[in-house]
Amino acid sequence: MNASPPVSATPPPPDGDALAPVYAQYPFEVDRAEGVWLIGPHGERVLDLYGGHAVAALGYGHPGWTEALAAQARTCQFQTNALPMSVRTRAAQRLLAFSQLDFASVFLVNSGAEANENALRLALRMTGRPHVAAVEGAFHGRTAAASAVTWGSQSWYGFPRTPFDVSFLPRGDLDAIAAQVTERTAAVIVEPVQGLAGAVDLGAPYLAALRERCDAVGAQLIFDEVQCGFGRVGAPYAAGLYGVMPDMLTTAKALGNGFPVAALLTSARVSATLKIGLLGTTYGGGPMACAALLATIEAIESARLLENVRRVSAYIRRTCLTGPVSAMQGEGFLLGLRTRRPAKQVQAELLRRGILAGTASDPDVVRLLPPFILQEAQVDLLRQALTDIGA
Numbered sequence: 308m309n310a311s312p313p314v315s316a317t318p319p320p321p322d323g324d325a326l327a328p329v330y331a332q333y334p335f336e337v338d339r340a341e342g343v344w345l346i347g348p349h350g351e352r353v354l355d356l357y358g359g360h361a362v363a364a365l366g367y368g369h370p371g372w373t374e375a376l377a378a379q380a381r382t383c384q385f386q387t388n389a390l391p392m393s394v395r396t397r398a399a400q401r402l403l404a405f406s407q408l409d410f411a412s413v414f415l416v417n418s419g420a421e422a423n424e425n426a427l428r429l430a431l432r433m434t435g436r437p438h439v440a441a442v443e444g445a446f447h448g449r450t451a452a453a454s455a456v457t458w459g460s461q462s463w464y465g466f467p468r469t470p471f472d473v474s475f476l477p478r479g480d481l482d483a484i485a486a487q488v489t490e491r492t493a494a495v496i497v498e499p500v501q502g503l504a505g506a507v508d509l510g511a512p513y514l515a516a517l518r519e520r521c522d523a524v525g526a527q528l529i530f531d532e533v534q535c536g537f538g539r540v541g542a543p544y545a546a547g548l549y550g551v552m553p554d555m556l557t558t559a560k561a562l563g564n565g566f567p568v569a570a571l572l573t574s575a576r577v578s579a580t581l582k583i584g585l586l587g588t589t590y591g592g593g594p595m596a597c598a599a600l601l602a603t604i605e606a607i608e609s610a611r612l613l614e615n616v617r618r619v620s621a622y623i624r625r626t627c628l629t630g631p632v633s634a635m636q637g638e639g640f641l642l643g644l645r646t647r648r649p650a651k652q653v654q655a656e657l658l659r660r661g662i663l664a665g666t667a668s669d670p671d672v673v674r675l676l677p678p679f680i681l682q683e684a685q686v687d688l689l690r691q692a693l694t695d696i697g698a
C-alpha cells in the first residue's frame with residue numbers, strides 16, 4: 308500500500324493576512340462594539356461616526372435586532388424565494404409601509420449594486436432604449452451596469468464596454484437635463500443626496516426637474532437611496548423629504564443594520580411589467596435578511612430614531628463648525644464637513660483622538676454617517692476634537 312503523501316505545511320500567505328489587498332487599512336483593529344463605540348483588542352474605544360459605510364443604523368449590540376436574528380436562526384435560517392414564508396411577506400409589506408411612498412412591490416436582493424443592476428435592467432427592458440443618464444459625482448456600485456453609471460469608474464471598470472450608452476449630467480444644470488435626457492433615454496439614475504461625492508444634496512428643484520423631463524420623454528426615474536435612504540436623511544426616504552416620486556427606488560446599507568439586505572421598490576406601472584422568471588436571486592429575501600429588516604424597522608419606529616437623527620443632525624450643524632471645518636452639507640446623518648485642509652489629514656487627526664469619520668471623493672470633505680442612536684454628548688466629543696485639531 309502506498310503511504311499517503313506527507314501533508315505539507317500550509318504556505319504562508321504571500322503578503323500578510325491572505326486578504327485580497329484592495330482596501331487601505333485604518334490603524335485601528337475592531338475587536339467588538341457596543342452602542343456607538345468600537346472597541347479594540349486592548350479595550351481602546353473609538354466613537355464610530357462612520358457606521359461601517361452607513362450600515363450600522365442601530366449601532367452595535369442592539370438587543371431586539373440581535374434576538375430577532377437568533378430567533379430566526381433557530382426557526383429556519385434559509386429557504387428559497389420559491390417557497391412562501393410569512394417573514395418574507397411581512398418584511399416586504401413593512402418596508403412599503405415604512406417608506407411612506409406609493410410603491411406597489413418590493414424585490415429583495417443582497418446589495419445596493421444588485422438592486423441598481425435590476426432597476427437599470429427593468430428600465431432598459433421596459434423602454435427598449437439604449438441610453439442611461441446619471442449625475443456627475445454619482446456612485447452606484449461595482450457591478451457591470453451599476454459601475455457604468457458611476458462617475459470616474461473608468462479607472463477600475465475593467466469591462467471592455469458598458470452595457471448601454473451613458474452620459475453624466477452636471478449637477479444643478481437644468482439645461483443639460485433637457486439636452487441629455489431624450490427619447491433615446493431609458494432611465495435617469497440619481498442619488499438624491501449623493502454619498503461618496505461628499506453628502507451633496509441635489510435638492511428638490513433639481514430632482515423635480517429630472518422627474519418632469521423623464522415624464523416628458525418617457526424615461527424611468529430611478530432614485531438610488533442605498534446610502535441616503537432608510538431614515539438616514541431624517542425621513543424614511545429622500546423621495547418623501549423632497550416630494551419627488553421616482554418610478555423605482557433602491558435601498559440597502561442601513562436596511563439590515565449589518566445583515567446583507569437590499570431592495571428594489573417599484574411603482575405600480577413598473578410592477579405591472581414583472582413576470583415569473585424575470586428577476587431572481589438566491590440569497591435575496593432569505594428569512595434571516597427579512598428578520599433583520601423587520602427588526603431594524605421595529606427598532607427605528609419604536610425608539611423614534613428618525614426624530615433623533617433630525618435633532619442630533621441639527622446639533623452637529625450648530626456646534627461643529629469649528630477647527631478645520633469651514634462649512635457643512637448634506638442631510639440628517641449623511642453630513643459632509645468641508646475642511647480647510649485635506650480631509651484625509653483631518654480624518655487621521657480625529658482617529659488619533661478616538662473618533663472614526665469617513666472621507667469622500669471630494670478631497671476636502673469629511674463624511675459622517677453615524678448610527679441613528681448618536682446623542683448630543685457624543686457630538687460634544689467631536690466638537691472638542693475638531694477644536695483641538697484647530698484650523
Ligand SMILES: Cc1ncc(COP(=O)(O)O)c(C=O)c1O
Pocket residue numbers: 360417418419420421423446447448449498502503531532533534535559560
Ligand atoms: C449610493 C450607493 N449606491 C450603491 C452602492 C453600492 O452598494 P453595495 O456596496 O451594497 O453594492 C453604494 C455603496 O456605497 C452607494 O453608496
